[in-house]
Amino acid sequence: MNTRARLAVLVSALALVPCIGAADAALRETVASQVAADYPSLDALYQDLHGRPELSLMEERTAGIVARELRNAGFEVTERVGGFGVVGVLKNGPGPTLLIRTDLDGLPVEEETGLPYASKTRVKDLAGREVATMHACGHDIHMTVFAGTARMLASLKARWSGTLVLIGQPAEERGIGARAMLADGLYTKFPKPDFAIALHDMATLPAGTVGTIEGYSMAxxxxxxxxxxxxxxxxxxxxxxxxxxxxxxxxxxxxxxxxxxxxxxxxxxxxxxxxxxxxxxxxxxxxxxxxxxxxxxxxxxxxxxxxxxxxxxxxxxxxxxxxxxxxxxxxxxxxxxFTPANYNDPALTQRVRGALTAWLGSDRVKTIEPEMGGEDFSRYGRTAERVPICLFRLGAVAPEKVAESERSGQPLPSLHSSKFAPLPEPTIKTGVTAMTGAALELLGKK
Structure with a gap:
């Protein structure tokens, strides 16, 4: 190839750059507009889930809501997988298979947030004792983001190719739900994932941000x-x-x-x-x-x-x-x-972080520290198939409260606290955008 020909190729390649950038910007604008338009119904879903939590192994109503959301988005849905587990499958041509998980269960905690939609639900637990219930770990946020992501990805089928497997997992708080779903054939009855991702809200990150870490993240x-x-x-x-x-x-x-x-x-x-x-x-x-x-x-x-x-x-x-x-x-x-340690596959986590940065901006993507809490999402990466997994964190606290806590040294209400109260709108919108961006990175047409 002579010099003139090389120059022509270079000019042609450079000419494509603004178009690619414009396409990405247009896609982000499309997603942002759809998230905004969808938010009122997502907020209603969140308040409904928040006000009526169900305990581990008792998530019948909650699982039904998740199944309904997946069906409405066009997924083929199977219920009662490993208890009240829900599996939704959406096939969209050739390509990899991506699993996205949400958890379903609440906790036996009496809510003291003072919110107008606070849970007042009391149930009999598996031992027959009457207890108050609360989504004190934010699984209601997770399910709402999950539903919004399902809707979004179903509407963007022209932008990705492959298979989505979206699962609603029971009994995360007892560390047994993932094992039950796997034992019931999650990786044999349904498409085996090439990647598995999830998010979990975080009580020390400002709403509107996300956090990632490579390697061990939970214990x-x-x-x-x-x-x-x-x-x-x-x-x-x-x-x-x-x-x-x-x-x-x-x-x-x-x-x-x-x-x-x-x-x-x-x-x-x-x-x-x-x-x-x-x-x-x-x-x-x-x-x-x-x-x-x-x-x-x-x-x-x-x-x-x-x-x-x-x-x-x-x-x-x-x-x-x-x-x-x-x-x-x-x-x-x-x-x-027993809950095994969560190990975020470094290569997958780097791809997810790159997508989060592209969609949210580098200032909204934090590097977080490993924790000694437990998460049975880890089990999806510890089977014989050794599926790469990544669990990233979603900021859920009003930024001014985080700043005041850092200034005063007074700790914020932690996950599992009766006073833990996520800031819904920026948390949910950021979660849907982040999970959609991560999914498009892993399934997007190149």
Missing amino acids: NVDSIDITVRGIGGHGAYPHTTKDPIVLAAKIVLALQTIVSRETRPVDPAVVTVGSIHGGTKHNIIPDEVKLQLTLRSYTDEVRTRTIEAVKRICRGEAIASGIPDDRMPIVTMSEGE
């Missing part, structure tokens, strides 16, 4: 129950007993050394005793004391070492206290509610 979560056994008796004659309260106290203190002295300082881990119960009266030494622990970690190696250390310390302290072999502490793992 392994284990629950452990310990029954510390002794030999009870009269409080006036402790020498005739083996006091389980003193032994439990020694165990609680010794457990603190797992993180401080047994775990590498660069390996994050948490050992928290959240409950201790024992005894009935001032002058009675009981036969046993019960402890409840939560363990947090990122890697499988640290998780395993921490669990083994708990068991070793319990037995060792009991031996040191003279507890007979048949009264050793009983350490029980709640494997059914």
Whole structure:
């Protein structure tokens, strides 16, 4: 190719740049206009979901609403997948398959936000106890964004090619919903995803912003129950007993050394005793004391070492206290509610972040720190298929409240707080725009 021909090719290529930019700008304007037009109905949906939360494994009405939204958007919908799970599939020609998840369940928390649409719902939980319910973790925001994204992507089928699999997952708060949906054939009965993405609101990010992180973002979560056994008796004659309260106290203190002295300082881990119960009266030494622990970690190696250390310390302290072999502490793992650490695939997260930056602007896309909370979205990336996953965060708090918290040092109401109240309009609009932009990046026609 001679110089003149090369120059002609270069000029032609440069001539395309304004057109491409204009097309992108036009698409963003189309999405912004549709989000604005759609917002009143999304706000009504949000207030309805907010006011009538349902607990884990009881999300029948909520699942029905999500299924209706997907059907209305043109998805082929299957209900009762892994309990009250919902799967919507929209095929749109050749290309990759993208899974987008929302969670459905609320929490047994009595709302104290003072909002006019605050939840006043009370239900009987699975144990038959009457409890107040609240979407204290923002799953109502997630579902509303999910519905808006489904509508948006269905209307933009000319701009993407592939398959969308949108799922409403039950029982996230108990860490069992993702596992139940996978066990019920999510990756075999429906198109297997090439990517899986989700968002989760964040109580320390300003509404109108999003946050991403590559690698570990959320922790392994284990629950452990310990029954510390002794030999009870009269409080006036402790020498005739083996006091389980003193032994439990020694165990609680010794457990603190797992993180401080047994775990590498660069390996994050948490050992928290959240409950201790024992005894009935001032002058009675009981036969046993019960402890409840939560363990947090990122890697499988640290998780395993921490669990083994708990068991070793319990037995060792009991031996040191003279507890007979048949009264050793009983350490029980709640494997059914184990939540594995969430690992955001770096390459996928970079693509998602690039899309978020293009759609929102770099000033609205934050780099966030890893947390020790749990999220069972992680399970979609831990099957034999090793699907790349990315969970990004959605700012949900009025910017002025975030600024005041930073100025005063007063913490904001956290997720799961009875006073947690997302700022709906900028949060929902940003969420729909962000998720739509991410989906178009992964499925968009090149």
